[in-house]
Amino acid sequence: MTAEALGDLLARVNAALNFTSLVLLLAGYGAIRRNNPTAHRRAMAAAVAASALFLIFYLLRFSVTGTHRFAGEGVAKVVYYAILFSHMILAAAIVPLVLRVLFLALRSRFQEHRRWARWTLPLWIYVSATGLLVYFLLYHVYGYL
Numbered sequence: 070m071t072a073e074a075l076g077d078l079l080a081r082v083n084a085a086l087n088f089t090s091l092v093l094l095l096a097g098y099g100a101i102r103r104n105n106p107t108a109h110r111r112a113m114a115a116a117v118a119a120s121a122l123f124l125i126f127y128l129l130r131f132s133v134t135g136t137h138r139f140a141g142e143g144v145a146k147v148v149y150y151a152i153l154f155s156h157m158i159l160a161a162a163i164v165p166l167v168l169r170v171l172f173l174a175l176r177s178r179f180q181e182h183r184r185w186a187r188w189t190l191p192l193w194i195y196v197s198a199t200g201l202l203v204y205f206l207l208y209h210v211y212g213y214l
Contacts, residue, residue, distance in 0.1 A: 076134030077208070079126050084204040086123040090116050091197035098190060110174075117171060120197075137213035141206070149206050156199040163189070163196050 070078075097112030139149050166189040173182035207213050 072133050076130050079130035079133065080204060080208055083123055083126050083130065084201055084208075086119050086126065087197050087200040087204070090119040090123065091194065091201070093119060094190065094194050094197065113174075116193075117167065120167070120193075123200075137207060139207060139211060140214050141211035145206075145211060149203070149211070152199050152206075153203055156196060156203055159192050160196045160200070163193050167193060 093112045093116035097109050097116060100106075100108035100112055139146060139153075141149055166185065170182055170185045170189050173179075173185060
């Protein structure tokens with residue numbers, strides 16, 4: 070398998086992990102809204118696991134293929150880079166936020182957990198959703214150079 074083929078495979082795996090994380094985040098939110106803390110805990114733990122696997126595979130893909138240049142032009146390029154940069158900044162910021170929310174839940178400090186989660190969850194959903202969007206734009210719509 071060539072480096073490019075491995076990189077493309079890892080990109081698909083990462084997209085699947087991003088999608089999985091997104092679905093689990095929404096399921097976890099739905100569970101807590103329905104007052105089902107057991108389902109919430111399971112969904113959120115699985116979302117953390119999917120996101121951690123994503124990070125591992127992303128770093129592996131990056132080490133194999135490096136960065137890609139977006140092949141789109143004009144407005145498409147501006148929109149793509151706006152999404153990409155907001156995704157990257159929030160993806161870096163979300164890690165300590167998720168760790169904080171997880172820490173508070175594990176310590177049964179649920180009032181603080183809720184306060185932090187109200188900000189963390191929408192950002193994490195945004196990061197997962199824009200990760201999928203970046204993948205589709207780069208690998209399926211416009212391609213890369």
